[in-house]
Amino acid sequence: MWKALHEGLPVKVKLHSRIPSISPICPRCNEQEETVVHCLWMCPDSKEAWRLAGLPSLTREVETWKWWLEFQNSIAGGSNTVEKQELAVNLTWQNWKARNELIFEQRRKTPWICLEEARRTASERPRKC
Ligand SMILES: [Zn+2]
Structure with a gap:
């Protein structure tokens, strides 16, 4: 699943390698190239969401x-x-959705909202015993 995730997400760097006219720069921070890791963990908003969650992120x-x-x-x-x-x-998943909402709907989701939604979906899942 994680391998599929890593290779399957259409991040800018990947699009850029296929279509050179597409910028590889991250649309959220406009500072670094958007790789999967950058997008989901290292981009400032994503990083902040992980920090708020108190979970180890990727550096x-x-x-x-x-x-x-x-x-x-x-x-x-x-x-x-x-x-x-x-x-x-x-x-x-929420970090990926936040990125897409910004690109396609021009809506910025704060890291706090991402975390809230992640918490909600996590608790909605049926418990395995
Ligand atoms: Zn970024």
């Missing part, structure tokens, strides 16, 4: 499935492991 370019493994290790043995995993998955 370097690495494949997303590797991040997931590291993430699992970092929360292993702690409390609420399942909740943290669900929140992390949802927050990743």
Whole structure:
């Protein structure tokens, strides 16, 4: 799943490699190239959402499935492991949605709203026993 996510998201850098007229620069911060990692973890808004969530984020370019493994290790043995995993998955998704809303609907979602929505979707999921 994470490998698919990493290779499948149509981030600007990927579009740019196919269509050179498309800028590879991130539409949210206008500062760095938009890679998957930049978009979901390192762009200032995404980074802030992770910080607010109190979850370990990514600080370097690495494949997303590797991040997931590291993430699992970092929360292993702690409390609420399942909740943290669900929140992390949802927050990743919300960060991607926030990016798309800005591009296609010119609406900026704050990191706080992303986190709130991630929390809500996480708690709506039926509990596995
Ligand atoms: Zn950015």
